Amino acid sequence: MSEIHDGEHPRLVVGAIIVRDGLVLAARRSRPAELAGKYEFPGGKVEAGEQPEAALVREIREELGVEVGVDAELESLSGHWPIGPAMNLRVWFCELVEGEPAPGESHDQIVWCSLAALPELDWLPADQPVADALAALADQP
Numbered sequence: 576m577s578e579i580h581d582g583e584h585p586r587l588v589v590g591a592i593i594v595r596d597g598l599v600l601a602a603r604r605s606r607p608a609e610l611a612g613k614y615e616f617p618g619g620k621v622e623a624g625e626q627p628e629a630a631l632v633r634e635i636r637e638e639l640g641v642e643v644g645v646d647a648e649l650e651s652l653s654g655h656w657p658i659g660p661a662m663n664l665r666v667w668f669c670e671l672v673e674g675e676p677a678p679g680e681s682h683d684q685i686v687w688c689s690l691a692a693l694p695e696l697d698w699l700p701a702d703q704p705v706a707d708a709l710a711a712l713a714d715q716p
């Protein structure tokens with residue numbers, strides 16, 4: 576699917592910061608081998624012609640088997656969080672609307688983590704600054 580793509584360049588990847596009871600869901604990737612074992616914000620690539628928020632809802636349904644509502648975006652100063660030359664990441668706060676998240680084929684574990692502890696997880700490189708930004712929110716009154 577993702578080999579044929581006619582949409583945004585660099586390719587846009589969307590991720591969900593799912594918050595419940597003050598804790599954030601982080602998902603540990605099970606594939607591909609070079610990314611396995613690293614934590615990420617669940618989500619995936621936006622398909623051509625798809626709105627980012629709609630892609631996020633779709634990906635979370637596919638990956639975790641739950642429905643989410645998409646709230647505010649956590650923006651970086653440049654408007655996105657760079658993954659590399661070919662991909663950019665954008666992330667949104669999300670709330671669970673229906674279902675209990677469980678790892679599917681893409682992940683082998685999900686954890687609920689306090690904002691302050693997020694930077695200590697073993698993130699994909701692009702996600703570390705996101706985790707740091709979220710932890711900074713914990714310091715605010």
Ligand SMILES: Nc1nc2c([nH]c(=O)n2[C@H]2C[C@H](O)[C@@H](COP(=O)(O)OP(=O)(O)OP(=O)(O)O)O2)c(=O)[nH]1
Nearest residue numbers: 576577588590615616617618619620658699701702
């Ligand atoms: N989903 C997600 N991907 C991330 C994050 N951070 C990060 O660098 N990535 C990278 C990993 C992958 O190279 C790429 C997203 O690929 P993916 O495998 O999740 O996308 P997808 O579900 O649409 O899968 P596919 O159709 O390409 O198989 O972005 C993140 O927080 N969430």
